[in-house]
Amino acid sequence: MLYPPFTHCQNQTCNHRKLLKPSFNEARLYTLHRGVLPVYDISLYCAKCLTRYHATYSVTNAENPHATRDFYLHQGSFVHVYETVFVEDALCDFFEQQMCHSHSSSTILARVYNRTLSRMTSPLSSKLNPEITREMVLEAFFLHALLRRCQQAAILLSIPHGRDQDHRLDQALDDANARMAGTGQPQYAHACDHCMQLIQGSEGNTIGFIHGGVTDGVTLGHTCCHVPYCQVRLNSVKDRYCAVHSSLADQCAVEDCTELRIAPHLTCAGHRELENQKRHEYVEKSKRKTEETRRLQKDSVGTAAGQNTQKQKKTPKADDPKKPKLRIARNYTHNEQLFIFCCGVIVSRATFFVAEAVSAVNKFLKETFPHPALIPSHIFYDNACNLLKHIRHIGDDHFKDSNLVVDVFHSHIHSGEDEFCQKNCFPTLFPVLKTADGKWRLNSSVAEQTNVWFGAFQAMTREMSAIRYNFFLDEMITLRNEWMVSELDKNNTHPRLRDLAGIIEEYENSAMQL
Numbered sequence: 001m002l003y004p005p006f007t008h009c010q011n012q013t014c015n016h017r018k019l020l021k022p023s024f025n026e027a028r029l030y031t032l033h034r035g036v037l038p039v040y041d042i043s044l045y046c047a048k049c050l051t052r053y054h055a056t057y058s059v060t061n062a063e064n065p066h067a068t069r070d071f072y073l074h075q076g077s078f079v080h081v082y083e084t085v086f087v088e089d090a091l092c093d094f095f096e097q098q099m100c101h102s103h104s105s106s107t108i109l110a111r112v113y114n115r116t117l118s119r120m121t122s123p124l125s126s127k128l129n130p131e132i133t134r135e136m137v138l139e140a141f142f143l144h145a146l147l148r149r150c151q152q153a154a155i156l157l158s159i160p161h162g163r164d165q166d167h168r169l170d171q172a173l174d175d176a177n178a179r180m181a182g183t184g185q186p187q188y189a190h191a192c193d194h195c196m197q198l199i200q201g202s203e204g205n206t207i208g209f210i211h212g213g214v215t216d217g218v219t220l221g222h223t224c225c226h227v228p229y230c231q232v233r234l235n236s237v238k239d240r241y242c243a244v245h246s247s248l249a250d251q252c253a254v255e256d257c258t259e260l261r262i263a264p265h266l267t268c269a270g271h272r273e274l275e276n277q278k279r280h281e282y283v284e285k286s287k288r289k290t291e292e293t294r295r296l297q298k299d300s301v302g303t304a305a306g307q308n309t310q311k312q313k314k315t316p317k318a319d320d321p322k323k324p325k326l327r328i329a330r331n332y333t334h335n336e337q338l339f340i341f342c343c344g345v346i347v348s349r350a351t352f353f354v355a356e357a358v359s360a361v362n363k364f365l366k367e368t369f370p371h372p373a374l375i376p377s378h379i380f381y382d383n384a385c386n387l388l389k390h391i392r393h394i395g396d397d398h399f400k401d402s403n404l405v406v407d408v409f410h411s412h413i414h415s416g417e418d419e420f421c422q423k424n425c426f427p428t429l430f431p432v433l434k435t436a437d438g439k440w441r442l443n444s445s446v447a448e449q450t451n452v453w454f455g456a457f458q459a460m461t462r463e464m465s466a467i468r469y470n471f472f473l474d475e476m477i478t479l480r481n482e483w484m485v486s487e488l489d490k491n492n493t494h495p496r497l498r499d500l501a502g503i504i505e506e507y508e509n510s511a512m513q514l
Contacts, residue, residue, distance in 0.1 A: 001039065001040050001042055002039055002040065002042060002086065003044075004043060004053035004054060006044075006053055009046040011046065011048075014049050019044035019045060020044065020046075021044065022042055022044055022045075023043045023052070025041040026038070026039075027039050027083075027084040028085055029086040029088065030085070030091055030118075030132050031091060032088055032090040032094055035118045035119025036118045039086065041055060055076060055086075056080045057069040057080065058070050062161060062162075065162055066162075067161040068159060068160060069159050069160070070156060071147060071150075071156065071158070073151065073154075079092060079140060079143050079147065081139045081140045081143060082139070085136055087144070091113075091140075092141065095137055096141060096144070096479060099141070099460070100476050100479040100483075101480075106134040106135075106460075109134075109137050110131075110132050110133055113132050118132070141475075142173065145471070146169060146173060146471075149179075153179065159171070170467050173467050173468060177470045177471055177474065182367045182368060183348070183368070185347055185481065187346075187478075188347055188348075189498045190343075190481075191495075192343050192345075192485075192493040193493040194343035194344075194443070194488065195211060195341035195376075196209060196210070197209060197442075199432060210432055210433065210441060212341070212342040212376055212380065212441075212444070213340060213341045213376045214341075214342065214381070215339045215365065215379065215447070217337050217338075217352065218336050218338065219334075219335050219458075220335065220454070220457065220473075221332040221333035221336070222464060222465070222469040223331065223466075224333050225240075225241050225244075225245055226245075226248070226327060227241065227245045229354060230242060231353055232245075234466070237463055237464070240330065252267050252271055254268075254325065254326050255324060255325040255326075257324070266328050267328075274323075333351050333352065334353060335352050336349055336454070337350050338450065339368050340447055341376075342446050343446070343495075344446050345484050345485065345488075346450065347368060348364075349477060350364045351470070352364075358383060358386050362390060365379070371504050371507075372399075372400075372401055374503070375398075375401065375402045376402060377401075377402060378402070378430065378442065379402055379403070380405050380447075381404065381406070382410040382413075383406075384406045384407075384421075385406060385424065385425045388404045388424055391404075405433075407427070407445060408445060409448055427440075453480070454473075454476075457473065457476065
């Protein structure tokens, strides 16, 4: 039996009125160690304020179309996913860790649970399906993670009661995404001996410190509007245009063609043959990709954005007319930009819609480190020289106290005739980055290593809405950071959270004295 945590109404106007009118609903509780348990969800009612109390939330005036589910600040040991589905916290944690560290999809997790953990030797005597589904796994993940974030921020979660399940969490997830953007990661203030090191003088005294991080892009994205630079969200991941540009959906999918398409096709009569040819190419490409996947290793990974991700363009014959460009596939954002401390802790993430342009990277870095006092002493980037050129061109002095350096892994590409890079961004220009025996103090290749892990979420997130996509990736980063910090602690690198307010105050006091 799953009861509400209260026997009396919590509304102050009800004078601690006793809750009555119990309602019994048959349900299933999915647990990690005890399998699937048949339970009854018992709710109690206050006739004065029209509030019904469930095991994890209450609803006031449920018939009102604007009614909300108000979750309790202190939850029990399970989450109420669907009307007849409860999932134990321990099982939610298991699902989250499997997603984070082994990139297990919700389909695989549901299959594994039903085959090994459900502990059902015979069907339960109920009309309810005892098997967990991929949808249940995903909803349990999002609700459990959302409740955890709200509890950490001391925020009471409130979601629509009458809205359909697919979008019930959207506004709450979007609010959580806004809190996480830029400086919201719990490990944002992280420091350890692998990313921040004191520099000793010739007499053994401390003469300064270095603090390093790396930014890089990973080819990963969510569906977006076909209109370039449009960032209005799609109503559905299947849509090609947002609500603002929805009228273009009736137009021929060939670029610069103003004719209307003839449903159910995406092109006009004049470009029908081109559409059929393109669809045939997609089918053949899908077959080849499936065959290649079978031959590759089990764990596929993403690619660093901007690195050999674009196919070489074929040079058309001189006598061949230029083929019209047909866009029938869904459009995806360009890449995810990460900032990672040199120890492997991911500090920030942002979606780049069109390209990994240096102007976008500059904006991302300023949003990640809004105050100059927070900027690491050395920022590694594979295109640091062009980023520095852009910053100097626009006269931006936000990074005047930091050094933009090409990471060691890509430094050989910038050698030779790139005089600006040789004089400003080449890693050998900064002796402080090396120890006395010639070893690099900071791991500037940490982004390449992190990209392997992060890029593997491409398949898992491909069909997610933009809101869920962002929440999911931020949660994966948070979970990985927790593991990373625990590993750093085991290796005696002294992971800690810095007093950022104190650092900013000290910086501003020093600036006033100059």
